[in-house]
Amino acid sequence: MREVVAEFERPVMLYSVGKDSAVMLHLARKAFFPGRPPFPLLHVDTTWKFRDMYAFRDRMAVESGMELLIHRNPEALARRINPFDHGSSLHTDLWKTQGLRQALDMHRFDAAFGGARRDEEKSRAKERIFSFRSAGHRWDPKNQRPELWNLYNTRRAPGETVRVFPISNWTELDVWQYIQLEAIPIPSLYLAAERPVVSRGGTLIMVDDDRMPLAPGETPELRSVRFRTLGCYPLTGAVESQADTLTAVIGEMLLARTSERQGRMIDHDQAASMEKKKQEGYF
Amino acid sequence: MADATDLPGVPALGDIDAYLEAHRHKSLLRFITCGSVDDGKSTLIGRLLFDSKMIFEDQLAALASDSRRLGTQGQEIDFALLVDGLAAEREQGITIDVAYRFFTTEKRKFIVADTPGHEQYTRNMVTGASTADLAVLLVDARKGILTQTRRHAFLAGLLGIRHLVLAVNKMDLVDWEQDRFDAIVADFAGFGARIGLSAAMAIPMSGLRGDNVTHPGDAAPWYRGPTLLAHLEEVAIDHSGMAERPFRMPVQWVNRPDPSFRGFSGLISAGAVRPGDTIRALPSGRDAIVTRIVTADGDLPSARAGQSVTLTLDREIDISRGDLLADQSRPAPVADQFEATIVWMADEPLLVSRSYWLKLGTRLVPATVTELRHQINVNTLEHLAAKTLQLNAIAICNVALDQPVPFDPYEENRDTGGFILIDRLSNGTVAAGMIRFALRRSENVRWQSLDVDKAARALMNNQVPRVAWFTGFSGAGKSTIANLVEKRLHSLGRRTYILDGDNIRHGLNKDLGFTAGDRVENIRRVAEVARLMVDAGLIVLVSFISPFRAERRLARERLEPGEFVEVFVDTPLADAEKRDVKGLYAKARSGALRNFTGIDSPYERPEHPEIHVDTTREAPDAAAERIVAWLLADAPAAADGNRSPRYTSETGRDPTASGTDEVEGDAP
Structure with a gap:
């Protein structure tokens, strides 16, 4: 992180309010201690996150003393894009992929920190720690710079930007363990509690507000659930769980038979979907 | 899929804290797999992940459907598909980039870099090797030691990897013949001796079937050594060695949030430091005493190699990003010319005398290769005269910088002795370099100042x-x-x-x-x-x-x-x-x-x-x-x-x- 701040003009930290973001923010505060991290936080909002996430985000911004920038794609806002009427693919593309590109262009950020990890998904296993994007934000997996030792080539042409993934080499277990050891605050959604959910196509979706249209005869029922990953509530599957402490969550994780991103409906849209999204400018 | 109770290292729910405590203290081994195309690297890694239960159900389901659609193993699971991530390489059937994978056993945590065997991507092997402690060199039992095997063994040695495993794979295809295995091992030993590699551990195995990968196979009763996984778990790795060396910390960031505080942040690459130690800032050569080791969790009484810290000093000396803080009694040499081994990684050839950027530690300086002493043919180890270097060429050369910089020989410290060259126009990383020693001439030739200017x-x-x-x-x-x-x-x-x-x-x-x-x-x-x-x-x-x-x-x-x-x-x-x-x-x-x-x-x-x-x-x-x-x-x-x-x-x-x-x- 210090490397980026030293070599780039306008860095920003992408803050998605999830546990990886929590770890990133914590690391940033440690890296620049006793100073404050010399960059803002950017939340690319979709208006469809869990209410708890918004509350948590605002609290963390105040606590860290860092500037919080919130970007909502004005086009998506005007067209009232939502996952119910437009499908998860268009929803994600407009709010997240296009939204992120707009925000980076608007603020002319030349480096953006992200919390992606190589253990999450196959195409991310090959991602560099410093990942170069062309002036159009595209990622070319065949034309990446070799990263030797801990030397990062940060030279770039005007308009080129870089996504930086400081916790690339962490595993899900490392993240949880670090959260526990350092007592890093995370949204309570990660811990099990009674929440109103409906089951759709085998996935438990939490009814977080009344914007969610219910099918005839569909009634939310209270179940003890938690989330392994946080995103837009209509697109984030809950798992049934009694784990209401960090230790219990880690225990369940160790026994889990499905990988972390499974709750993310966007990954299953099409083959090589993550790689395709990345080439288009998604994280 | 196995029951939870079969999981290695996963205890009953009540023991989570104990498990986490053990996990925290496990050592980490970073290794690379390398070898020629089709020697079975991706399959081997897939097998390690599968057998150590690192593959989840949804991944397995996706894998099973992919295997039927794209796989080369009929209805069987094709483990290579698990590792070959990018769409393009799925179609070509070769790994084209470095992929990092993670798995854990009861004894260790592992990060494995899957590096490509295809000749034109050798630069990725160097990339993977630069951070690895151990190299698993795959050999197809039917083909024996190939040009690529030699090249990769040589590169592993060049990049300072001390532990080598010769994995003689696809033994099932040669009926587990001991003679075949012994011949390959002898062939490799001859080459290894010439490049100064210490004896490699040789293991006969079948990545496809799993014999001698994670479980001993009964197909080769003549082999009594450990399985690959057992060897990876047991091999002694020397991370603590760096802490015994003279203190080195490249300054990454001068931390001055307000006028009252001025600290120097960086990752300690060698040695240890305590408040009261005298350090020397290089290249300026000025000394100062460390007053505090500042971290967000409070000041530390000492810090050692591998830790990121912020140091404060007892006096104001001019230190900026790119400088090296070193043990005052054993400082690093400072020079503007040195001899180095370089690996050329770009399609455009190296041009002697052209100006490149050189990044060493946190310092970026203009540099030129002033002389190519010789190129090394990695197959014959012959020294060849060279006027330029093409992609994948390795050479000994002289490098001149436009200012003196502190460094250590690469043999002694990867972080302060390894550098990259960057093209000034394309900004691409074009070479990896390893410093051998400073050239004395930079000390002996002085500029004669003249009165008529x-x-x-x-x-x-x-x-x-x-x-x-x-x-x-x-x-x-x-x-x-x-x-x-x-x-x-x-x-x-x-x-x-x-x-x-x-x-x-x-x-x-x-x-x-x-x-x-x-x-x-x-x-x-x-x-x-x-x-x-x-x-x-x-x-x-x-x-x-x-x-x-x-x-x-x-x-x-x-x-x-x-x-x-x-x-x-x-x-x-x-x-x-x-x-x-x-x-x-x-x-x-x-x-x-x-x-x-x-x-x-x-x-x-x-x-x-x-x-x-x-x-x-x-x-x-x-x-x-x-x-x-x-x-x-x-x-x-x-x-x-x-x-x-x-x-x-x-x-x-x-x-x-x-x-x-x-x-x-x-x-x-």
């Missing part, structure tokens, strides 16, 4: 010395215009000299040909001569095709700002070829002349020339007048008074700003 000589000549550098195609009219300019300057009483491409090649540069490497040296020598002439107070007109931007910039950087005037004589290739005064285009077209600029050798157009002459719109006389005006813009009035008033300008730095409307495209 350039300014004094310029005054005597009553002119502002500079270089007009004419670049363009052969036959563009460079020499014609340069000749007119010199005649005009001469008539105005100015002291001049023309360095002409053809003429210089008859003498000073007659040993040089027309390869890219020779062209660079050609320009370097001319740039040096031009610089000496400017130092002597002359106005120098250089008329050289000089096709490469990098060399024209090198020439510019040898001079002071304002002294270098780039004149782009811009003629369409067709026109130059039509003119063909010397009959060279005809020869080049017929193939009798090779590496001819514009025909089979590129010309890189200047991006921001001071003067742009479009020969389709401006006659040579007019262009010459314009160039003379620029060269004399700030010259003192000629002593004999015969200087034309139209060239006199008290303030104008840019005489082309007026009277040159006929030409477009002049850079500001």
Whole structure:
């Protein structure tokens, strides 16, 4: 992180309010201690996150003393894009992929920190720690710079930007363990509690507000659930769980038979979907 | 899928804390797998992940469907598909980049870099190896030791990997014949001895079936050694060694949030530090005492290799990003020339004398390879003479920097002895380098300072010395215009000299040909001569095709700002070829002349020339007048008074700003 701040003009930290973001923010505060991290936080909002996430985000911004920038794609806002009427693919593309590109262009950020990890998904296993994007934000997996030792080539042409993934080499277990050891605050959604959910196509979706249209005869029922990953509530599957402490969550994780991103409906849209999204400018 | 109780290292729920505690203290082994295409690397890694239960159900389901669609194993699971992530390589069936994978056993955590066997991607192997403690070298039992095997073994040794495992794979396809295995091991031992690799652990295995990967196979009763996984778990790795070495910390960031606090942040690459220790800042050589080791969790009593810290010092000494903090009693050497091993990683060849960026630690400095001592043929280990390096070439060379930097030999410290070279135009990482030692000559050759300097000589000549550098195609009219300019300057009483491409090649540069490497040296020598002439107070007109931007910039950087005037004589290739005064285009077209600029050798157009002459719109006389005006813009009035008033300008730095409307495209 210090490397980026030293070599780039306008860095920003992408803050998605999830546990990886929590770890990133914590690391940033440690890296620049006793100073404050010399960059803002950017939340690319979709208006469809869990209410708890918004509350948590605002609290963390105040606590860290860092500037919080919130970007909502004005086009998506005007067209009232939502996952119910437009499908998860268009929803994600407009709010997240296009939204992120707009925000980076608007603020002319030349480096953006992200919390992606190589253990999450196959195409991310090959991602560099410093990942170069062309002036159009595209990622070319065949034309990446070799990263030797801990030397990062940060030279770039005007308009080129870089996504930086400081916790690339962490595993899900490392993240949880670090959260526990350092007592890093995370949204309570990660811990099990009674929440109103409906089951759709085998996935438990939490009814977080009344914007969610219910099918005839569909009634939310209270179940003890938690989330392994946080995103837009209509697109984030809950798992049934009694784990209401960090230790219990880690225990369940160790026994889990499905990988972390499974709750993310966007990954299953099409083959090589993550790689395709990345080439288009998604994280 | 196995029951939870079968999971290695996963205890019952109640023991989570104990498990986490154990997990925290597990050591981490980073290793790479390498070998030729189709030796089964991805399959082996897939097998390790699968057998250590790192594959989740949803991944397994996706894998099973992919295997039927794309796999090469019929209805069986194709483990390689688990690891080969990118869509393009799925189609080609080869791994094209470095992929990092993670798995854990009861004894260790592992990060494995899957590096490609395809020859054109050897740079990725070097990348993976740069952070690895151990290399698993795969050999197809049917094929034995191949060129790629030798290359990868050599690279692993070069990058300082001390532990090597020779994994003789696909043993099931040779019926687990011991003779076959022994022959491969003996073959490799012969090669290993020659490159100074310590004895490798050799294991016969089948990645596809899993024998001797994670569980002992019964197919080869003659083999009594450990499985691959058992060896990876047990092999002694020496992370603590770095902590015993002299203290080194490259300064990454000067932390000064407010005037009362000034700390130096970085990752300790070797040794340990305590408050009270005296450290030396390099290259300045100033000493100071460490007062605090600051972290967000409170001050530390000591810190060692591998920790990121912020140090405060007892006195204000000038330290900035890129400096090295070192043990005062055992400081790092400081030099501006050293001998290094480099691995060339770019499609564009290395050019001796070209200026690159060099990144070492947190410091970025301009550097040139001044001499290629020899290239190494990794198959025969022969030393070959080389004038340039192509992709994947390895060579010993001399590197010169434009300022002294602190370093350690790579053997002693990867972080302070390993560097990368960066192309100044494309910004691509073009080479990995490992410092061997400093060259003494940088200490013995001192600059002789002289009393009569350039300014004094310029005054005597009553002119502002500079270089007009004419670049363009052969036959563009460079020499014609340069000749007119010199005649005009001469008539105005100015002291001049023309360095002409053809003429210089008859003498000073007659040993040089027309390869890219020779062209660079050609320009370097001319740039040096031009610089000496400017130092002597002359106005120098250089008329050289000089096709490469990098060399024209090198020439510019040898001079002071304002002294270098780039004149782009811009003629369409067709026109130059039509003119063909010397009959060279005809020869080049017929193939009798090779590496001819514009025909089979590129010309890189200047991006921001001071003067742009479009020969389709401006006659040579007019262009010459314009160039003379620029060269004399700030010259003192000629002593004999015969200087034309139209060239006199008290303030104008840019005489082309007026009277040159006929030409477009002049850079500001």
